[in-house]
Amino acid sequence: MPKDAKQRVVRLTSQQITERLVDAAMTLLAEEGPSEIKARSVAEVAQVSTMSVYYHLGGLPELLQAVIDKGFEDLNRAFHAVTRTEDPAADLFGIAVACRQLAQSNPHLYDLMFGLSTRGGYRQLRRSRTTHSGRSEAFKAAYSYLVGECARFVDSGRVRSDQDPEAIATQLWSCVHGFVTLELGDHFAQFQDPVRDVLQPMMVNLLVGMGDAADQARTSVAITPCAR
Template identity: 30%
Template sequence: MDAREKILEAATTLLAGSPVADVSTRAVCEAAGVGAPMLYRLFGDKAGLLAAVVDRGFEEYLVTKRAARPSDDPVADLRRGWDNHLRFALEHPHHYRLMYSPELTAPPAATREAHDLLHSILERCAAAGRLTVPPALATQMIMSANVGASLSILTRPEQYPDPGFSARLRDAVLGAVTCPADPDNAPEPDPDQAVPMAAATLAARLRAERPAAFTAAESALLEQWLDKLGTDRPLGDPGPPVAEPVPTDRR
Protein backbone atom coordinates (compact mmCIF):
# COMPACT_ATOMS: atom_id res chain seq x y z
CA MET A 1 0.00 0.00 0.00
CA ASP A 2 1.51 3.33 -1.05
CA ALA A 3 1.55 6.47 1.08
CA ARG A 4 -1.58 7.90 -0.52
CA GLU A 5 -3.62 4.78 0.19
CA LYS A 6 -2.28 4.58 3.75
CA ILE A 7 -3.36 8.16 4.40
CA LEU A 8 -6.80 7.63 2.86
CA GLU A 9 -7.30 4.39 4.77
CA ALA A 10 -6.30 6.06 8.04
CA ALA A 11 -8.53 9.06 7.41
CA THR A 12 -11.47 6.82 6.51
CA THR A 13 -11.05 4.76 9.69
CA LEU A 14 -10.78 7.87 11.87
CA LEU A 15 -13.76 9.42 10.14
CA ALA A 16 -15.89 6.36 10.89
CA GLY A 17 -15.21 6.84 14.59
CA SER A 18 -15.72 10.60 14.63
CA PRO A 19 -19.01 11.87 16.07
CA VAL A 20 -18.66 15.17 14.19
CA ALA A 21 -17.65 13.83 10.75
CA ASP A 22 -14.21 15.42 10.98
CA VAL A 23 -10.59 14.37 11.48
CA SER A 24 -7.35 16.18 12.21
CA THR A 25 -4.38 15.95 9.87
CA ARG A 26 -2.11 15.20 12.84
CA ALA A 27 -4.20 12.18 13.82
CA VAL A 28 -4.26 10.98 10.23
CA CYS A 29 -0.49 11.27 9.89
CA GLU A 30 0.06 9.36 13.13
CA ALA A 31 -2.35 6.60 12.12
CA ALA A 32 -0.84 6.32 8.65
CA GLY A 33 2.75 6.49 9.88
CA VAL A 34 3.70 9.38 7.60
CA GLY A 35 4.88 12.91 8.15
CA ALA A 36 2.78 16.00 7.61
CA PRO A 37 4.84 17.12 4.58
CA MET A 38 3.89 13.92 2.78
CA LEU A 39 0.18 14.49 3.46
CA TYR A 40 0.29 18.07 2.23
CA ARG A 41 2.35 17.13 -0.81
CA LEU A 42 -0.23 14.54 -1.85
CA PHE A 43 -3.44 16.38 -0.95
CA GLY A 44 -2.53 20.06 -0.74
CA ASP A 45 -4.36 20.76 2.50
CA LYS A 46 -6.93 19.30 4.87
CA ALA A 47 -9.80 20.17 2.55
CA GLY A 48 -8.07 18.30 -0.27
CA LEU A 49 -7.63 15.26 1.96
CA LEU A 50 -11.27 15.29 3.04
CA ALA A 51 -12.44 15.66 -0.56
CA ALA A 52 -10.33 12.64 -1.54
CA VAL A 53 -11.82 10.64 1.35
CA VAL A 54 -15.33 11.54 0.20
CA ASP A 55 -14.58 10.60 -3.40
CA ARG A 56 -13.15 7.27 -2.27
CA GLY A 57 -16.18 6.47 -0.13
CA PHE A 58 -18.74 7.73 -2.64
CA GLU A 59 -17.23 5.67 -5.44
CA GLU A 60 -19.27 2.65 -4.33
CA TYR A 61 -22.48 4.62 -4.85
CA LEU A 62 -21.35 6.07 -8.17
CA VAL A 63 -20.41 2.65 -9.52
CA THR A 64 -24.01 1.51 -9.14
CA LYS A 65 -25.29 4.77 -10.66
CA ARG A 66 -23.01 4.44 -13.69
CA ALA A 67 -23.97 0.80 -14.18
CA ALA A 68 -27.72 1.41 -13.88
CA ARG A 69 -29.53 0.60 -17.10
CA PRO A 70 -32.02 3.28 -18.15
CA SER A 71 -35.59 2.03 -18.13
CA ASP A 72 -38.32 3.03 -20.55
CA ASP A 73 -39.66 5.40 -17.89
CA PRO A 74 -37.15 8.12 -16.95
CA VAL A 75 -39.44 9.42 -14.19
CA ALA A 76 -39.35 5.99 -12.55
CA ASP A 77 -35.56 6.17 -12.81
CA LEU A 78 -35.70 9.48 -10.93
CA ARG A 79 -37.67 7.85 -8.11
CA ARG A 80 -35.18 5.00 -7.84
CA GLY A 81 -32.29 7.45 -7.91
CA TRP A 82 -33.79 9.46 -5.04
CA ASP A 83 -34.28 6.33 -2.92
CA ASN A 84 -30.76 5.05 -3.67
CA HIS A 85 -29.31 8.43 -2.70
CA LEU A 86 -31.04 8.35 0.68
CA ARG A 87 -30.05 4.72 1.22
CA PHE A 88 -26.39 5.54 0.65
CA ALA A 89 -26.60 8.48 3.07
CA LEU A 90 -28.06 6.28 5.81
CA GLU A 91 -25.54 3.49 5.22
CA HIS A 92 -22.53 5.86 5.07
CA PRO A 93 -23.47 8.73 7.39
CA HIS A 94 -19.93 9.98 8.05
CA HIS A 95 -18.94 10.17 4.40
CA TYR A 96 -22.25 11.75 3.48
CA ARG A 97 -22.16 14.49 6.11
CA LEU A 98 -18.57 15.24 5.19
CA MET A 99 -19.50 15.41 1.53
CA TYR A 100 -21.70 18.43 2.20
CA SER A 101 -19.65 19.91 5.01
CA PRO A 102 -18.63 23.60 4.89
CA GLU A 103 -15.12 22.34 5.72
CA LEU A 104 -14.74 21.51 2.04
CA THR A 105 -13.91 24.71 0.22
CA ALA A 106 -14.39 23.01 -3.16
CA PRO A 107 -17.01 20.34 -3.89
CA PRO A 108 -15.62 16.82 -4.25
CA ALA A 109 -15.61 15.31 -7.72
CA ALA A 110 -18.24 12.85 -6.49
CA THR A 111 -20.82 15.59 -5.97
CA ARG A 112 -20.26 16.93 -9.46
CA GLU A 113 -20.60 13.49 -11.00
CA ALA A 114 -23.78 12.76 -9.03
CA HIS A 115 -25.17 16.08 -10.27
CA ASP A 116 -24.26 15.21 -13.87
CA LEU A 117 -25.82 11.75 -13.63
CA LEU A 118 -29.07 13.25 -12.36
CA HIS A 119 -29.02 15.83 -15.13
CA SER A 120 -28.63 13.09 -17.74
CA ILE A 121 -31.83 11.41 -16.52
CA LEU A 122 -33.64 14.73 -16.64
CA GLU A 123 -32.42 15.24 -20.20
CA ARG A 124 -34.19 11.98 -21.03
CA CYS A 125 -37.31 13.27 -19.28
CA ALA A 126 -37.15 16.45 -21.34
CA ALA A 127 -36.69 14.52 -24.57
CA ALA A 128 -39.80 12.50 -23.69
CA GLY A 129 -41.77 15.68 -23.00
CA ARG A 130 -42.08 14.81 -19.30
CA LEU A 131 -40.59 17.96 -17.72
CA THR A 132 -42.42 21.11 -16.66
CA VAL A 133 -39.20 23.08 -16.08
CA PRO A 134 -35.86 23.08 -17.93
CA PRO A 135 -33.50 20.19 -17.05
CA ALA A 136 -30.93 22.41 -15.33
CA LEU A 137 -33.52 23.86 -12.97
CA ALA A 138 -35.08 20.45 -12.34
CA THR A 139 -31.63 19.10 -11.45
CA GLN A 140 -31.13 21.85 -8.88
CA MET A 141 -34.58 21.35 -7.38
CA ILE A 142 -34.33 17.58 -7.05
CA MET A 143 -30.74 17.50 -5.83
CA SER A 144 -31.25 20.18 -3.20
CA ALA A 145 -34.39 18.47 -1.90
CA ASN A 146 -32.80 15.01 -1.91
CA VAL A 147 -29.67 16.20 -0.12
CA GLY A 148 -31.68 18.32 2.31
CA ALA A 149 -33.94 15.42 3.22
CA SER A 150 -31.00 13.05 3.64
CA LEU A 151 -29.06 15.44 5.87
CA SER A 152 -32.16 16.24 7.92
CA ILE A 153 -32.89 12.56 8.55
CA LEU A 154 -29.23 11.92 9.40
CA THR A 155 -28.67 14.84 11.73
CA ARG A 156 -32.14 15.20 13.30
CA PRO A 157 -33.69 11.71 13.21
CA GLU A 158 -35.94 12.51 16.16
CA GLN A 159 -37.62 15.23 14.11
CA TYR A 160 -38.22 12.91 11.14
CA PRO A 161 -39.53 9.65 12.66
CA ASP A 162 -41.97 8.95 9.82
CA PRO A 163 -40.38 6.33 7.51
CA GLY A 164 -42.57 7.58 4.67
CA PHE A 165 -41.35 11.18 4.88
CA SER A 166 -38.70 10.86 2.16
CA ALA A 167 -41.06 9.13 -0.28
CA ARG A 168 -43.72 11.81 0.18
CA LEU A 169 -41.21 14.59 -0.32
CA ARG A 170 -39.83 12.77 -3.36
CA ASP A 171 -43.25 12.48 -4.94
CA ALA A 172 -44.03 16.13 -4.21
CA VAL A 173 -40.80 17.37 -5.78
CA LEU A 174 -40.99 15.08 -8.80
CA GLY A 175 -44.63 15.99 -9.22
CA ALA A 176 -43.63 19.64 -9.43
CA VAL A 177 -41.05 19.14 -12.19
CA THR A 178 -42.52 16.28 -14.23
CA CYS A 179 -45.81 15.60 -15.97
CA PRO A 180 -47.64 12.39 -16.95
CA ALA A 181 -46.71 10.57 -20.13
CA ASP A 182 -50.33 10.88 -21.27
CA PRO A 183 -50.74 14.43 -22.66
CA ASP A 184 -54.46 14.36 -21.82
CA ASN A 185 -53.59 14.10 -18.11
CA ALA A 186 -50.82 16.69 -18.18
CA PRO A 187 -51.45 19.97 -16.34
CA GLU A 188 -51.82 23.22 -18.24
CA PRO A 189 -48.35 24.65 -18.84
CA ASP A 190 -47.34 28.00 -17.40
CA PRO A 191 -47.62 30.50 -20.30
CA ASP A 192 -44.33 32.10 -19.26
CA GLN A 193 -42.61 28.72 -19.55
CA ALA A 194 -44.02 27.71 -22.94
CA VAL A 195 -41.07 28.87 -25.04
CA PRO A 196 -38.31 27.80 -22.59
CA MET A 197 -39.86 24.36 -22.18
CA ALA A 198 -40.34 23.84 -25.92
CA ALA A 199 -36.70 24.83 -26.47
CA ALA A 200 -35.42 22.61 -23.64
CA THR A 201 -37.43 19.64 -24.93
CA LEU A 202 -36.19 20.07 -28.50
CA ALA A 203 -32.59 20.53 -27.34
CA ALA A 204 -32.76 17.32 -25.32
CA ARG A 205 -34.20 15.42 -28.28
CA LEU A 206 -31.47 16.73 -30.56
CA ARG A 207 -28.82 15.56 -28.11
CA ALA A 208 -30.48 12.15 -27.90
CA GLU A 209 -30.89 11.76 -31.67
CA ARG A 210 -28.57 13.80 -33.84
CA PRO A 211 -30.37 14.86 -37.05
CA ALA A 212 -28.57 13.52 -40.09
CA ALA A 213 -29.51 16.62 -42.09
CA PHE A 214 -27.27 18.85 -39.94
CA THR A 215 -23.52 19.04 -39.81
CA ALA A 216 -21.86 18.82 -36.40
CA ALA A 217 -21.32 22.59 -36.43
CA GLU A 218 -24.95 23.26 -37.34
CA SER A 219 -26.19 20.95 -34.58
CA ALA A 220 -23.92 22.64 -32.05
CA LEU A 221 -25.13 26.09 -33.08
CA LEU A 222 -28.79 25.06 -32.90
CA GLU A 223 -28.27 23.52 -29.47
CA GLN A 224 -26.61 26.73 -28.30
CA TRP A 225 -29.61 28.78 -29.43
CA LEU A 226 -32.07 26.35 -27.87
CA ASP A 227 -30.14 26.29 -24.60
CA LYS A 228 -30.34 30.08 -24.48
CA LEU A 229 -34.08 29.92 -25.01
CA GLY A 230 -34.50 27.03 -22.59
CA THR A 231 -34.01 29.07 -19.46
CA ASP A 232 -36.56 29.67 -16.76
CA ARG A 233 -36.62 33.42 -17.44
CA PRO A 234 -40.18 34.62 -18.07
CA LEU A 235 -41.11 35.42 -21.63
CA GLY A 236 -40.45 39.07 -22.36
CA ASP A 237 -37.79 39.41 -19.66
CA PRO A 238 -34.74 40.77 -21.46
CA GLY A 239 -32.42 39.38 -18.82
CA PRO A 240 -29.69 41.27 -17.01
CA PRO A 241 -29.05 44.79 -18.26
CA VAL A 242 -26.23 45.31 -20.67
CA ALA A 243 -23.76 47.99 -19.72
CA GLU A 244 -23.89 51.07 -21.90
CA PRO A 245 -20.70 51.71 -23.86
CA VAL A 246 -18.53 54.44 -22.47
CA PRO A 247 -18.41 57.37 -24.93
CA THR A 248 -15.00 58.17 -26.25
CA ASP A 249 -13.59 61.61 -26.81
CA ARG A 250 -13.24 62.02 -30.58
CA ARG A 251 -11.26 65.23 -30.34
Protein backbone atom coordinates in the same frame (compact mmCIF):
# COMPACT_ATOMS: atom_id res chain seq x y z
CA MET B 1 17.83 -6.48 9.20
CA PRO B 2 19.26 -9.22 6.93
CA LYS B 3 19.91 -8.25 3.33
CA ASP B 4 17.31 -10.64 1.93
CA ALA B 5 14.69 -9.26 4.36
CA LYS B 6 15.39 -5.75 3.14
CA GLN B 7 14.83 -6.90 -0.40
CA ARG B 8 11.40 -8.22 0.56
CA VAL B 9 10.22 -4.83 1.88
CA VAL B 10 7.42 -3.56 -0.36
CA ARG B 11 7.69 0.13 -1.13
CA LEU B 12 4.37 1.87 -1.65
CA THR B 13 3.93 4.37 -4.45
CA SER B 14 2.74 7.89 -3.73
CA GLN B 15 -0.68 6.99 -5.13
CA GLN B 16 -0.94 3.93 -2.91
CA ILE B 17 -0.02 5.93 0.18
CA THR B 18 -2.56 8.61 -0.73
CA GLU B 19 -5.24 5.96 -1.21
CA ARG B 20 -4.37 4.49 2.18
CA LEU B 21 -4.66 7.88 3.84
CA VAL B 22 -7.99 8.66 2.20
CA ASP B 23 -9.42 5.24 3.08
CA ALA B 24 -8.18 5.63 6.66
CA ALA B 25 -9.77 9.07 6.97
CA MET B 26 -13.09 7.73 5.66
CA THR B 27 -12.93 4.86 8.15
CA LEU B 28 -12.26 7.25 11.02
CA LEU B 29 -15.11 9.47 9.88
CA ALA B 30 -17.51 6.52 9.91
CA GLU B 31 -16.36 5.12 13.26
CA GLU B 32 -15.27 8.15 15.29
CA GLY B 33 -16.56 11.30 13.61
CA PRO B 34 -14.81 14.40 12.22
CA SER B 35 -13.05 15.32 15.47
CA GLU B 36 -10.72 12.33 15.00
CA ILE B 37 -9.49 13.42 11.58
CA LYS B 38 -5.98 14.41 12.58
CA ALA B 39 -2.75 13.82 10.70
CA ARG B 40 -1.39 11.46 13.34
CA SER B 41 -4.58 9.42 13.84
CA VAL B 42 -5.16 9.04 10.10
CA ALA B 43 -1.54 8.02 9.54
CA GLU B 44 -1.77 5.41 12.31
CA VAL B 45 -4.82 3.80 10.73
CA ALA B 46 -3.17 3.94 7.29
CA GLN B 47 0.01 2.44 8.78
CA VAL B 48 2.23 5.14 7.34
CA SER B 49 4.21 7.97 8.90
CA THR B 50 2.51 11.19 9.99
CA MET B 51 4.73 13.11 7.57
CA SER B 52 3.09 11.20 4.72
CA VAL B 53 0.01 13.40 5.11
CA TYR B 54 2.12 16.47 4.38
CA TYR B 55 4.54 14.97 1.88
CA HIS B 56 1.99 13.25 -0.35
CA LEU B 57 -1.03 15.53 0.08
CA GLY B 58 0.19 18.83 1.43
CA GLY B 59 -1.60 18.77 4.75
CA LEU B 60 -4.86 18.06 6.51
CA PRO B 61 -7.03 20.41 4.39
CA GLU B 62 -5.83 18.66 1.24
CA LEU B 63 -6.56 15.29 2.82
CA LEU B 64 -10.09 16.42 3.62
CA GLN B 65 -10.53 17.57 0.02
CA ALA B 66 -9.37 14.17 -1.22
CA VAL B 67 -11.89 12.52 1.11
CA ILE B 68 -14.66 14.77 -0.25
CA ASP B 69 -13.70 13.91 -3.83
CA LYS B 70 -13.68 10.20 -2.99
CA GLY B 71 -17.15 10.60 -1.47
CA PHE B 72 -18.51 12.11 -4.67
CA GLU B 73 -16.77 9.44 -6.73
CA ASP B 74 -18.55 6.83 -4.62
CA LEU B 75 -21.83 8.70 -5.08
CA ASN B 76 -21.33 8.75 -8.83
CA ARG B 77 -20.72 5.00 -8.82
CA ALA B 78 -23.86 4.52 -6.73
CA PHE B 79 -25.86 6.52 -9.29
CA HIS B 80 -24.51 4.39 -12.15
CA ALA B 81 -25.28 1.21 -10.21
CA VAL B 82 -29.01 2.01 -10.18
CA THR B 83 -30.63 -0.35 -12.67
CA ARG B 84 -31.96 1.52 -15.68
CA THR B 85 -35.54 0.71 -16.59
CA GLU B 86 -37.98 1.94 -19.20
CA ASP B 87 -39.44 4.28 -16.58
CA PRO B 88 -37.17 7.35 -16.18
CA ALA B 89 -39.16 8.61 -13.18
CA ALA B 90 -38.59 5.34 -11.34
CA ASP B 91 -34.89 5.58 -12.17
CA LEU B 92 -34.73 9.10 -10.74
CA PHE B 93 -36.25 7.85 -7.53
CA GLY B 94 -33.69 5.03 -7.55
CA ILE B 95 -30.96 7.68 -7.71
CA ALA B 96 -32.57 9.49 -4.77
CA VAL B 97 -32.56 6.30 -2.73
CA ALA B 98 -28.94 5.61 -3.70
CA CYS B 99 -27.97 9.02 -2.36
CA ARG B 100 -29.80 8.29 0.88
CA GLN B 101 -28.09 4.91 1.20
CA LEU B 102 -24.63 6.44 0.82
CA ALA B 103 -25.47 9.01 3.50
CA GLN B 104 -26.72 6.30 5.84
CA SER B 105 -23.54 4.26 5.36
CA ASN B 106 -21.27 7.14 6.46
CA PRO B 107 -23.21 10.15 7.81
CA HIS B 108 -20.08 12.10 8.75
CA LEU B 109 -18.70 11.70 5.24
CA TYR B 110 -21.97 12.99 3.80
CA ASP B 111 -21.82 15.96 6.16
CA LEU B 112 -18.28 16.69 5.05
CA MET B 113 -19.15 16.39 1.36
CA PHE B 114 -21.91 18.99 1.65
CA GLY B 115 -20.21 21.35 4.09
CA LEU B 116 -22.22 20.41 7.18
CA SER B 117 -19.38 18.99 9.24
CA THR B 118 -17.94 20.80 12.23
CA ARG B 119 -14.57 20.50 10.51
CA GLY B 120 -15.20 23.15 7.88
CA GLY B 121 -11.61 24.20 7.24
CA TYR B 122 -11.66 22.64 3.78
CA ARG B 123 -14.14 25.15 2.39
CA GLN B 124 -11.56 27.73 1.28
CA LEU B 125 -9.52 24.95 -0.29
CA ARG B 126 -12.49 23.83 -2.35
CA ARG B 127 -12.87 27.29 -3.85
CA SER B 128 -9.19 27.49 -4.73
CA ARG B 129 -8.84 23.98 -6.18
CA THR B 130 -12.09 23.66 -8.08
CA THR B 131 -13.31 25.14 -11.33
CA HIS B 132 -14.66 28.67 -11.71
CA SER B 133 -18.13 27.29 -10.95
CA GLY B 134 -16.99 26.33 -7.45
CA ARG B 135 -17.64 22.64 -8.03
CA SER B 136 -15.03 19.90 -7.90
CA GLU B 137 -14.64 17.56 -10.85
CA ALA B 138 -15.84 14.67 -8.68
CA PHE B 139 -19.04 16.52 -7.82
CA LYS B 140 -19.57 17.53 -11.44
CA ALA B 141 -19.36 13.91 -12.61
CA ALA B 142 -22.15 12.80 -10.24
CA TYR B 143 -24.22 15.87 -10.97
CA SER B 144 -23.83 15.48 -14.75
CA TYR B 145 -25.15 11.93 -14.55
CA LEU B 146 -28.20 13.19 -12.65
CA VAL B 147 -28.79 15.92 -15.24
CA GLY B 148 -28.60 13.32 -17.99
CA GLU B 149 -31.25 11.20 -16.31
CA CYS B 150 -33.44 14.27 -15.88
CA ALA B 151 -33.07 14.97 -19.60
CA ARG B 152 -34.22 11.42 -20.31
CA PHE B 153 -37.26 12.09 -18.11
CA VAL B 154 -38.11 15.28 -20.05
CA ASP B 155 -37.64 13.47 -23.37
CA SER B 156 -40.11 10.79 -22.25
CA GLY B 157 -42.96 13.29 -22.72
CA ARG B 158 -44.33 12.82 -19.22
CA VAL B 159 -43.63 16.43 -18.22
CA ARG B 160 -43.66 19.78 -19.96
CA SER B 161 -41.03 19.74 -22.71
CA ASP B 162 -39.93 23.32 -22.11
CA GLN B 163 -38.32 22.46 -18.77
CA ASP B 164 -34.57 22.61 -18.28
CA PRO B 165 -33.17 19.22 -17.18
CA GLU B 166 -30.57 20.97 -15.05
CA ALA B 167 -33.29 22.91 -13.24
CA ILE B 168 -35.08 19.62 -12.56
CA ALA B 169 -31.83 18.06 -11.34
CA THR B 170 -31.26 20.97 -8.96
CA GLN B 171 -34.79 20.70 -7.57
CA LEU B 172 -34.49 16.94 -7.13
CA TRP B 173 -31.08 17.21 -5.48
CA SER B 174 -32.37 19.94 -3.15
CA CYS B 175 -35.35 17.84 -2.06
CA VAL B 176 -33.32 14.69 -1.51
CA HIS B 177 -30.54 16.56 0.29
CA GLY B 178 -33.07 18.17 2.61
CA PHE B 179 -34.66 14.81 3.34
CA VAL B 180 -31.31 13.11 3.97
CA THR B 181 -30.07 15.91 6.21
CA LEU B 182 -33.20 15.88 8.34
CA GLU B 183 -33.21 12.09 8.57
CA LEU B 184 -29.56 12.03 9.65
CA GLY B 185 -30.49 14.54 12.33
CA ASP B 186 -33.15 12.11 13.61
CA HIS B 187 -35.99 14.48 12.76
CA PHE B 188 -38.18 11.72 11.27
CA ALA B 189 -38.38 9.57 14.38
CA GLN B 190 -42.17 9.83 14.33
CA PHE B 191 -42.32 7.94 11.03
CA GLN B 192 -41.98 4.17 10.96
CA ASP B 193 -40.66 4.25 7.39
CA PRO B 194 -39.32 7.69 6.33
CA VAL B 195 -38.76 6.56 2.75
CA ARG B 196 -42.38 5.47 2.36
CA ASP B 197 -43.91 8.22 4.50
CA VAL B 198 -41.80 11.20 3.47
CA LEU B 199 -39.45 10.63 0.52
CA GLN B 200 -41.89 8.87 -1.78
CA PRO B 201 -44.76 11.38 -1.37
CA MET B 202 -42.31 14.26 -1.75
CA MET B 203 -41.00 12.75 -4.99
CA VAL B 204 -44.55 12.32 -6.29
CA ASN B 205 -45.36 15.94 -5.46
CA LEU B 206 -42.23 17.10 -7.28
CA LEU B 207 -43.02 15.04 -10.38
CA VAL B 208 -46.63 16.21 -10.46
CA GLY B 209 -45.50 19.80 -10.10
CA MET B 210 -43.43 19.31 -13.26
CA GLY B 211 -46.51 18.12 -15.13
CA ASP B 212 -46.50 14.36 -14.57
CA ALA B 213 -49.81 12.59 -13.92
CA ALA B 214 -50.30 11.83 -10.23
CA ASP B 215 -51.24 8.18 -10.75
CA GLN B 216 -48.28 7.63 -13.06
CA ALA B 217 -45.89 9.32 -10.65
CA ARG B 218 -47.10 7.20 -7.73
CA THR B 219 -46.71 4.04 -9.79
CA SER B 220 -43.17 4.97 -10.82
CA VAL B 221 -42.07 5.62 -7.26
CA ALA B 222 -43.76 2.47 -5.95
CA ILE B 223 -42.08 0.09 -8.44
CA THR B 224 -38.55 1.32 -7.79
CA PRO B 225 -36.56 -1.87 -6.92
CA CYS B 226 -34.34 -0.16 -4.31
CA ALA B 227 -37.09 1.80 -2.55
CA ARG B 228 -36.02 0.35 0.82
